[in-house]
Amino acid sequence: MPLVPVTELLKKAEEGKYAVGAFNVNNMEIVQAILAAAEAEKAPVIMQASQGAIKYAGIEYIFTLANLAASQATVPVALHLDHGTSFEQCMKCIRVGFSSVMIDGSKLPLEENIALTNRVLDVARATGVSVEAELGKIGGTEDDIHVDEKDAFFTDPEEARYFVEKTGVDSLAIAIGTAHGQYKGVPKLDFARLEKIAGLVNIPIVLHGSSGVPDEAVQQAISLGVRKVNIDTNIREAFVYACRQVIEKDAKEIDPRKVLGPAREAATQVIREKIRVFGSSGKA
Template structure:
């Protein structure tokens, strides 16, 4: 099947009280791992490309890989721009087949974030694409986008309601205590803040920086209204660890297939586990209303 927009997937998740996994890719093997895991679990899935992935692989390569993977898949697959930095980059992704984009204006004053988000929505919604925005600053590092702990501000529920009213955005990423990259210690999510946000906002909520968050904490957030969960670091850890293992056993190995094949398998298993945690396994088996 063809790549699908994210909006329909998240609406189904919202109705079914589960979350769709959004998994970051950096190369062909990880794209293959994401789709293989989704097919094994019969789950809808979102392939994401971050700033680092676009710089490394190229937006055209990522678009082509994801389109081919979706065409061969028997489950719904979407392609999403993660933390889009500006209008020009969004349009570049649109031209390369992305079916969903995030415009990250979270560092801007609220009126400017609203204006930028509306500019993107006006341009891509007539094309049937989904738009995610962010309100509040999520700590840690997302490739070139860094937010120090001091500046990591949680999402204000009243501002979230105002933002959604002013934009009509398809989904909203919120800051409730997660962070990008590896955690130091165990993250503590602000569930009460999430309750206040979902009481005021009807659109699907997105949780960034979810690698390293305890499984039960993720499931509690999903029960409170999170419909999209982003995973990157855990995939990288599994992928690189498996590759290192091959080279440790055979330092003279020069066949990249023998190094990257096991890495792909390790990433697939991690992603399958996340899909089960998110409650998405089997959701594609009987078809989804993704229009």
């Protein structure tokens, strides 16, 4: 089936009170792992590409791999730009065929973030592409984007209400205590803030930096209105660890298939576990 907009998946997630997993892609094996996991769990799935992935693999390769996966799938698949930081980048992704984009104006003053989001929305609405925005900074590092802990601040509920009122954006990423990358300790999420925001905005909430957040905390966030959960670091960890194991076992191994095959399998298992945690298993 063709790639579907994220809005379509999140609307059903809202009705069923579960979340859809959004998994970052960097290469063919990870695309295959995401699809294999989604098929095994009979779950809708979002493949997403960050700026780093696009720089590494090329936008056409990313689109072609995801589009091929979707065309062979029996489950709904979306392709989403993760943390687009400019109007131009969002337009490139829409032009090539992404079904969803994120415009991350969270570093801008509120009114500038609103104006940038609306610019992207004008084009996206005309092309049937869904749009995610971000309010409040999520700490840590994701590819080229780094937010120091001291600069990370939680999303203000009233600002969130105003932002959604002024944009009509499809989904909103908020900062409630998660971070990109590997955690130094166990993150503590601000559930009261999440509950307040969800009650004011009436659109699906997105949780970034969810690798390393305990399953119970993720499930509590889902019960309070989170409908899209982003996972990247956990996939990288499983993938690279499996590669390392093969090479440590046989330092003379030179067949990339024998190195990357077990890595693909390890990534598939992690993604299946996440899908079950998010409650989207069997929801395709």
